[in-house]
Amino acid sequence: xxxxxxxxxxxxxxxxxxxxxxxxxxxxxxxxxxxxxxxxxxxxxxxxxxxxxxxxxxxxxxxxxxxxxxxxxxxxxxxxxxxxxxxxxxxxxxxxxxxxxxxxxxxxxxxxxxxxxxxxxxxxxxxxxxxxxxxxxxxxxxxxxxxxxxxxxxxxx
Numbered sequence: 001x002x003x004x005x006x007x008x009x010x011x012x013x014x015x016x017x018x019x020x021x022x023x024x025x026x027x028x029x030x031x032x033x034x035x036x037x038x039x040x041x042x043x044x045x046x047x048x049x050x051x052x053x054x055x056x057x058x059x060x061x062x063x064x065x066x067x068x069x070x071x072x073x074x075x076x077x078x079x080x081x082x083x084x085x086x087x088x089x090x091x092x093x094x095x096x097x098x099x100x101x102x103x104x105x106x107x108x109x110x111x112x113x114x115x116x117x118x119x120x121x122x123x124x125x126x127x128x129x130x131x132x133x134x135x136x137x138x139x140x141x142x143x144x145x146x147x148x149x150x151x152x153x154x155x156x157x
Contacts, residue, residue: 055136060120062137063111065155066130072097073156074130077104081122081131089115090122109155113140113148131155 025043032038046053055061066074077094095107123133142148 055138059136059138060118060123060133062113062135062140063116063122063131063133063150063155064135065109065152066132067156072102072105073109073152074128075106075109075126076102076128076130077106078127080125080127084121084125086119086121087115087117089113106152109152111150111155113150114145 021043028038028040068074075092077092079092082088082090082092089112091108091110091112092106093108094104097103097105118133120133122131140148
């Protein structure tokens with residue numbers, strides 16, 4: 001019997017907290033409705049798909065590879081991004097380049113976003129500033145896992 005009473009007391013406590021938040025938010029909404037400025041503005045509902053929110057400048061979104069002036073990827077296949085990646089979602093193969101300044105370019109550069117944890121270590125480790133996570137694309141839902149595997153063409157485009 002005491003066990004059931006403890007559950008009931010916890011349900012009442014949770015209900016009181018919920019009602020308190022509701023009343024406080026409604027109070028601030030009503031004050032703002034009449035033009036009275038307050039430090040708080042109450043709970044705010046974002047109408048996301050119709051009115052997207054402004055992302056922070058340091059927000060990490062979808063990856064992209066930067067290009068040189070001649071259109072080739074800026075990556076020199078140093079493998080630091082693949083080495084530092086905790087989820088091991090980056091796969092790179094090197095190809096020889098005729099330019100002696102560059103020496104190597106990626107023939108294959110694959111990022112599996114279904115495994116990526118979006119930590120940003122690959123961006124921080126890159127000495128050439130070849131990879132960035134600043135596309136602003138946050139809607140990454142796809143119908144199949146294969147659509148989440150980004151190759152060199154997708155990352156450059």
